[in-house]
Amino acid sequence: MSEYRLTVGLEVHAELRTETKMFCACRNAPDERAPNVHVCPVCLAHPGTLPVINKQAVHNVLRMGVAMDGTLADYTEFDRKNYFYPDIPKGYQISQYQHPLVRGGTLAGVALTRVHLEEDTARSQHTLGKGTSEGEKSLVDYNRAGVPLLELVTEPVIHSAEDAGRFARELQLLLRSVGAGEANMEKGEMRLEANISVSKDGTLGTKVEVKNINSFRSVERAIAFEAARQSAALEKGEVIVQETRGWDEAAQKTFSQRKKESSHDYRYFPDPDLPKLVLSELPECSAAALRAGLPELPAAKRARLQALGILQNQDIAQLVEDAVLSDFFSKVETELDTPELLKTAANFILNDIAGERKKNPDWMPQAAHVVAVVRAYQSGALASPQAKSSILSGTMASVTAAETLPALVAGIIDAHPQVVADYKAGKGAALQFLIGQGMKESKGSANPQALREAIQKILG
Numbered sequence: 001m002s003e004y005r006l007t008v009g010l011e012v013h014a015e016l017r018t019e020t021k022m023f024c025a026c027r028n029a030p031d032e033r034a035p036n037v038h039v040c041p042v043c044l045a046h047p048g049t050l051p052v053i054n055k056q057a058v059h060n061v062l063r064m065g066v067a068m069d070g071t072l073a074d075y076t077e078f079d080r081k082n083y084f085y086p087d088i089p090k091g092y093q094i095s096q097y098q099h100p101l102v103r104g105g106t107l108a109g110v111a112l113t114r115v116h117l118e119e120d121t122a123r124s125q126h127t128l129g130k131g132t133s134e135g136e137k138s139l140v141d142y143n144r145a146g147v148p149l150l151e152l153v154t155e156p157v158i159h160s161a162e163d164a165g166r167f168a169r170e171l172q173l174l175l176r177s178v179g180a181g182e183a184n185m186e187k188g189e190m191r192l193e194a195n196i197s198v199s200k201d202g203t204l205g206t207k208v209e210v211k212n213i214n215s216f217r218s219v220e221r222a223i224a225f226e227a228a229r230q231s232a233a234l235e236k237g238e239v240i241v242q243e244t245r246g247w248d249e250a251a252q253k254t255f256s257q258r259k260k261e262s263s264h265d266y267r268y269f270p271d272p273d274l275p276k277l278v279l280s281e282l283p284e285c286s287a288a289a290l291r292a293g294l295p296e297l298p299a300a301k302r303a304r305l306q307a308l309g310i311l312q313n314q315d316i317a318q319l320v321e322d323a324v325l326s327d328f329f330s331k332v333e334t335e336l337d338t339p340e341l342l343k344t345a346a347n348f349i350l351n352d353i354a355g356e357r358k359k360n361p362d363w364m365p366q367a368a369h370v371v372a373v374v375r376a377y378q379s380g381a382l383a384s385p386q387a388k389s390s391i392l393s394g395t396m397a398s399v400t401a402a403e404t405l406p407a408l409v410a411g412i413i414d415a416h417p418q419v420v421a422d423y424k425a426g427k428g429a430a431l432q433f434l435i436g437q438g439m440k441e442s443k444g445s446a447n448p449q450a451l452r453e454a455i456q457k458i459l460g
């Protein structure tokens with residue numbers, strides 16, 4: 001069934017990282033455990049209250065727009081999207097319709113249609129009390145109501161499940177790099193819907209919308225499942241129904257949620273309570289000003305690290321994902337002039353330093369110290385375990401002077417005549433034992449290679 005061509009367009013919602021909510025002064029606190037503590041008359045939609053636009057949220061979306069080479073709006077406004085649901089206290093959601101903040105742009109080779117700003121809904125829980133004497137009940141937590149949300153829509157230009165997954169990962173990376181959001185899919189900070197169709201003749205087939213995708217792995221699996229399901233149905237002569245389907249994580253398949261007879265009429269109209277924004281009159285919202293404030297973006301960082309020619313793709317990915325680690329690598333890089341030194345430094349950073357930071361996230365060694373350790377290691381003055389302990393302790397491991405090794409080795413030889421006999425009889429393990437004794441005697445400060453040479457020299 002490979003002759004069917006898959007086409008996917010994505011719609012992504014990502015919570016923005018801001019101090020306060022989109023239209024009020026309540027804290028934007030995604031990790032809050034207690035329900036309904038970050039609420040006020042504005043986000044609970046009490047009569048007579050008025051929303052105020054969160055500048056930080058507008059900035060975040062514009063910065064993302066610039067980072068993805070989109071066209072920023074000169075003029076923008078907010079619209080009311082009218083529908084009723086308990087998680088939307090006003091009876092409408094404030095969103096953007098005719099005048100999104102950003103149009104066009106690309107990310108990970110995928111063309112974007114638009115990026116706009118809206119407010120999140122509250123969080124409903126429907127299964128509480130199930131099986132208890134109180135019976136099943138639904139509760140609503142309004143902490144999330146009014147949290148700023150970036151909505152991004154791609155063109156239907158993705159043709160494989162892997163490319164869709166790659167796009168979603170790159171978007172998460174970009175949101176984090178720009179500081180616009182954390183975008184943890186498992187926490188619901190980034191939510192994704194995929195419009196999926198298959199076709200044989202180059203036209204677009206009937207699209208099916210798949211929701212409830214909660215991880216990158218599920219993005220790829222849900223799309224692959226739909227591609228196979230739709231191709232098989234068409235092959236049997238069936239007609240694909242335009243519908244919304246959910247992704248069942250446990251069963252690893254999609255299921256029909258509702259058939260779409262017609263598109264919703266949300267009766268969008270500009271929100272009369274909010275001012276129109278003429279962004280071209282705000283100097284801090286110009287593309288040039290926003291671009292100047294961006295950090296190095298993941299794609300540029302990836303290309304720069306690849307150009308060094310010494311790092312594996314996996315190492316590059318690790319550095320691109322961890323800004324603290326990659327900044328540190330850059331600092332060390334300026335001090336080390338050969339590919340060998342740099343490769344050694346990369347190994348210590350990606351393994352030992354990254355490993356220690358997993359246990360101790362605030363820890364970071366001094367770049368100058370790591371440079372000194374790398375040079376000492378490369379020159380043979382420090383062995384690998386000594387170099388590692390030097391980096392972790394922040395002080396250079398003391399090294400037993402080469403001149404004192406013969407005396408140390410002589411003592412060991414005297415103490416282990418049988419092992420020496422074994423060594424002379426050609427038993428390889430005997431040499432390792434003697435080196436081990438030397439490391440023990442020197443309390444780990446001898447260079448194992450130098451020790452090996454001293455033993456071999458004495459025993460011949």
Ligand SMILES: [Zn+2]
Nearest residue numbers: 024026040043
């Ligand atoms: Zn509020």
